[in-house]
Amino acid sequence: MRRTTLGIVGAVCIASIASAADLPVKAPIMPVAPVYNWTGFYVGADVGALWTRANGQFDPLPDVLFFGVFPISGDLNKTAFVGGLHAGYNWQLAPSWVVGIEADWSWTNAKGSFTQPWVSILGPTVRPTL
Numbered sequence: 304m305r306r307t308t309l310g311i312v313g314a315v316c317i318a319s320i321a322s323a324a325d326l327p328v329k330a331p332i333m334p335v336a337p338v339y340n341w342t343g344f345y346v347g348a349d350v351g352a353l354w355t356r357a358n359g360q361f362d363p364l365p366d367v368l369f370f371g372v373f374p375i376s377g378d379l380n381k382t383a384f385v386g387g388l389h390a391g392y393n394w395q396l397a398p399s400w401v402v403g404i405e406a407d408w409s410w411t412n413a414k415g416s417f418t419q420p421w422v423s424i425l426g427p428t429v430r431p432t433l
Contacts, residue, residue, distance in 0.1 A: 341401045346390040353413060356380045383413035 357379045391405030 338398075341393050341395040344390070344392050346388070348386070348388050349409075350384075350386045352382060353385050353411065354382050355413070377415055379413070379415035381413055381415070383411050385409065385411045385413075 359377050359379075387407060387409035389405060389407035391403050393401050393403035395401050
């Protein structure tokens, strides 16, 4: 009995229809991806912060007559806000060529200072600001 059952199962497996190559319904055709075009206007904005620590020195020599003898030192040790806007227009001329025009504006509230005044032999003391 066992042999007969195995024989019937084996015959059914062998005699089954192979339908993988003969699908009754064909798969739908995949649409072609559209070609991207860079032509058009764009606008954007940026915001951020800056952290800076810099020291500088201006040595006016050899022109001691106008700036005095001692060098002038300054520092820029601040944290500040940075922000800006930009806008433009691009033209795509060929599949691999894009030309355009852009305008941007940026602003920061970073400031610096000098620790020593400018001393001139010919005039009054002037304290520069950045």
